[in-house]
Amino acid sequence: xxxxQHDPNHIDPRLQAILGDLPADEAADxxxxxxxxxxxxxxxxxxxxxxxxxxxxxxxxxxPQSARPSFRLLRLPSFRRYAVAASVVLVAVLGxxxxxxxxxxxxxxxxxxxxELADGSSVxxxxxxxxxxxxxxxxxxxxxxxxxxxFFDITPAADNEGLSFEVQTFNASxxxxxxxxxxxxxxxxxxxxxxxxxxxxxxxxxxxxEAVELQAGQGTRVADDAxxxxxxxxxxxxxxxxxxxxxxxxxxxxxxxxxxERRYDIRIEAPMSIxxxxxxxxxxxxxxxxxxxxxxxxxxxxxxxxxxxxxxxYRNDR
Amino acid sequence: MHDPLFRYADxxxxxxxxxxxxxxxxxxxxxxxxxxxxxxxxLKALLFQMVRNLSLNHERHKKRHRTEDxxxxxxxxxxxxxxxxxxxxxxxxxxxxxxxxxxxxRRREAFLLSRREGxxxxxxxxxxxxxxxxxxxxxxxxxxFIRGKxxxxxxxxxxxxx
Numbered sequence: 001x002x003x004x005q006h007d008p009n010h011i012d013p014r015l016q017a018i019l020g021d022l023p024a025d026e027a028a029d030x031x032x033x034x035x036x037x038x039x040x041x042x043x044x045x046x047x048x049x050x051x052x053x054x055x056x057x058x059x060x061x062x063x064p065q066s067a068r069p070s071f072r073l074l075r076l077p078s079f080r081r082y083a084v085a086a087s088v089v090l091v092a093v094l095g096x097x098x099x100x101x102x103x104x105x106x107x108x109x110x111x112x113x114x115x116e117l118a119d120g121s122s123v124x125x126x127x128x129x130x131x132x133x134x135x136x137x138x139x140x141x142x143x144x145x146x147x148x149x150x151f152f153d154i155t156p157a158a159d160n161e162g163l164s165f166e167v168q169t170f171n172a173s174x175x176x177x178x179x180x181x182x183x184x185x186x187x188x189x190x191x192x193x194x195x196x197x198x199x200x201x202x203x204x205x206x207x208x209x210e211a212v213e214l215q216a217g218q219g220t221r222v223a224d225d226a227x228x229x230x231x232x233x234x235x236x237x238x239x240x241x242x243x244x245x246x247x248x249x250x251x252x253x254x255x256x257x258x259x260x261e262r263r264y265d266i267r268i269e270a271p272m273s274i275x276x277x278x279x280x281x282x283x284x285x286x287x288x289x290x291x292x293x294x295x296x297x298x299x300x301x302x303x304x305x306x307x308x309x310x311x312x313x314y315r316n317d318r
Numbered sequence: 319m320h321d322p323l324f325r326y327a328d329x330x331x332x333x334x335x336x337x338x339x340x341x342x343x344x345x346x347x348x349x350x351x352x353x354x355x356x357x358x359x360x361l362k363a364l365l366f367q368m369v370r371n372l373s374l375n376h377e378r379h380k381k382r383h384r385t386e387d388x389x390x391x392x393x394x395x396x397x398x399x400x401x402x403x404x405x406x407x408x409x410x411x412x413x414x415x416x417x418x419x420x421x422x423x424r425r426r427e428a429f430l431l432s433r434r435e436g437x438x439x440x441x442x443x444x445x446x447x448x449x450x451x452x453x454x455x456x457x458x459x460x461x462x463f464i465r466g467k468x469x470x471x472x473x474x475x476x477x478x479x480x
Contacts, residue, residue: 014436030462030465032468033462033468037433037461038433038434039434170372187343208375
């Protein structure tokens, strides 16, 4: 039960501002409602810990290769203390709430990661990408969550008790019935979108408002609510990353920079005026980061210079 | 910063597990673009805006599909906070939560951001794309709504005061 002291002579100044020009008696009636509605429901320790834990996983430098255990400490000393305290809470309460676990696969910047899933499907993760797989995967669902880019080779539903395979991204879900396809969905990209290209088989792509079906050789992109109509896609380009290639078709330069950062594990500084410019770039064997960057810089009349951990792209003042 | 954002996501999606996911997405995204953030702009405003956009997307997606997403099937977090409903079923604060939940979405959102997360009218109006005057109207209407429910509630109980 809550107790609220209700002193009509003292009104929260914030409420006073809100009630502004209401007649005094009407305003007075609302003071109690304001007081009673004040308690923010506490965020439970479990929710907070599991949420922080995932944020830590996502933002701290991941251990290379391998499926990491789903709990790790952050580097910063102040966070570390918190994380240690948090881990105790986690152990204490996790058991009886039976919060299901998951495995997080991370392909670090500068590397890719090949994963075999429990159902025999395989995934190749591009650098700077994450795939989250619940422990229940393969039993009553075949859902995974992707942030980044991956090439999926999926075993047929018929071999898996009819369970269709589903990839969720930040703004779309892709449902499959045994096929091979590429998904690109870096939520942090300047022009964030989910792109799907199908090598063989049949894929259903759902945005928030509509869905489309893709056949082999077709692709689509989900930028806002709905996937674009299926259109022929150049699979060599869409999956070029698997063999180290770079392929971009009319994207903001910032998207290419982000890809290079992941691919070469470097930092690229560039003003928004350059990052917004649209470019196309295609190279099967791109060479070094410096070579790619200077190619790109030439296109937009910019210069590059090395920094401590990467490059700066800039324009000389005219 | 974490808790207000978490609650805000939860106000919109009514699902703690999903809210935790959304917050992860937001922090991850901010972390990944940290180099390009404009120091002139308020990080708080950016975080709230990102939480709002992702939460509304999540809702739209859910409404359309009604299928389980990756995180559902949990006893914690799926649906309408069953654990608290049981705990709070008879308390006044439990009632108030349900009244707040039954308000129109945008009214509830404006009200909770103001009352519980302490955002200014200006912050709320930027976030929700409403005029400050409209924000104020929403809050006053929310208070009047709660006030009305309280009166009915007390009349039914016929025992004034808690």
